[in-house]
Amino acid sequence: MNRRPESERSDWTDLDLLTRDEAAERLREEIAEIEPRLAELPADDAERALxxxxxxxxxxVHDDLAVPDGTSEP
Structure with a gap:
């Protein structure tokens, strides 16, 4: 049990959290990297399936993060 008062406790876990917009942007970037790689692989390639x-x-996941007004698109 932490004996420090709540006001003195570290909030380090909050510092590592992404906003929904930041997470959506990172997902869009990764999606954009994967799509061209897929286009180059043969249909029967094991890497393609993965x-x-x-x-x-x-x-x-990106769709789950999309903002209600629909502005977060891949």
Whole structure:
């Protein structure tokens, strides 16, 4: 148990958090990096299957972060 008063406790965990906009931007950047790589890979390539799965997951998370007015698009 931390014996310091709440006002003296470190809030370091808050310092490492991204805003929703920052997280969405990073996801857009990674999506933009993966898409051209996918275009270069043959359809039966194992790496392609992994990248497609990753891209789907990134897009799903990005969609969850999208702001209500729809301005956060990949």
């Amino acid at each position: 990248l497609e799965a990753r891209l789907g997951a990134l897009r799903a």
